[in-house]
Amino acid sequence: MNQTYKETGKGLSGYAVKKIIPQLKKEYEWLTSTYSQCLQQVCLNLGVAFNNFFSARRCANEKRAKYPRFKSKHSKQSIQYPQNVKVVDSCLTLPKIGDVTAIIHRPIEGKVKTVTISKNCSNQYFAAILFDDCKDKPSSNPEGKAIGIDLGLTHFAVTSDGSKFDNPRILNKYEKNLKLKQQQLSRKQKGSNNRIKARNKVGFVHRKITNYRGDFLHKLSRRIVNENQVIVVENLNVKGMMQNHKLAKSIHQVGWGMFCTMLKYKAEMEGKIYQEVDRFFPSSKTCHVCLNQVGSLPLDIRFWTCDNCQTRHDRDINASINLRDEGLRILTSGTGDNKACCPDVSRSKGGRKKSTAALSVGQEAYTVPSGQCR
Known part of the structure; x- marks a missing residue:
């Protein structure tokens, strides 16, 4: 998309990039190892990212999004499956991957739509499942407390x-530990295995802070x-x-x-x-x-x-x-x-x-x- 814009002065839509995927698979064989619909979804997401950026430039008061950038393999990553994912008792069946053991913490009652697999900085994998339960949205009533x-x-x-x-002042409880782990990370040589281990330790502390905050907010909001x-x-x-x-x-x-x-x-x-x-x-x-x-x-x-x-x-x-x-x-x-x-x-x-x-x-x-x- 960047190259096309430099050559012609016009960008490509997500749908236009989606049609180039068969040609790219011939040039790069590793693309064939990925489920095709995941690649198509990435193209559509990229098109939305560019639309958000240009709409933000047109509206000076609305800073909606920055220019899309290439993702780092060390940060959070995700992949979307638009369909053909099955959920059973203790695993997910993903196309081209097979059965993946999972902890299903709530029943899936309805038709599975989109499944998003994400990996956080602590190398934990999560699946967010969007499904249609065919239930009408309950009507709101102001009568009550x-x-x-x-x-x-x-x-x-x-x-x-x-x-x-x-x-709860969650960050204050982990601030000393987080500072120590970040100091240890800064001393490690870039590109070394010890730096990767130190970075995972920093991610583990951040995950504890996130989980602590989320637990508090979920319980209070539910109450x-x-x-x-x-x-x-x-x-x-x-x-x-x-x-x-x-x-x-x-x-x-x-x-x-x-x-x-x-x-x-x-x-x-x-x-x-x-x-x-x-x-x-x-x-x-x-x-x-x-x-x-x-x-x-x-x-x-x-x-x-x-x-x-x-x-x-x-x-x-x-x-x-x-x-x-x-x-x-x-x-x-x-x-x-x-x-x-x-x-x-x-x-x-x-x-x-x-x-x-x-x-x-x-x-x-x-x-x-x-x-x-x-």
């Missing part, structure tokens, strides 16, 4: 019913979805908050975006409602009793008293209650307007689109497969 969630750093989440969930019908969080520019070098590390390790993504797809699967409130809504500075708004409220002030009704507020609990009330207002208005009521706050014209998939979450403080096997 509603909860607002204020995400933070001291407490990971504070709910409108007064519950506070501590921040919240099971206990509530309407879940309201705040849509924040997390990427912008990462520009603060004093809080960037803490925000990076806490996983707000992943948590909100889990809340959203789990709520949709259960027929419950996930609602986001605009990031400019002054949830912390507004008294939930009399709706009086203070002019300034620095982050170091965790408790404050309303000048109008003399109610003493816990900053985070007050914010979560205001988020819950604003989310219910948006749902009951019937207009579909997800903007918060705060006319005194100026908004920039070039803001990014609201999207939970882009890891936009509440203020202050991966496509989910239907089944997976390991």
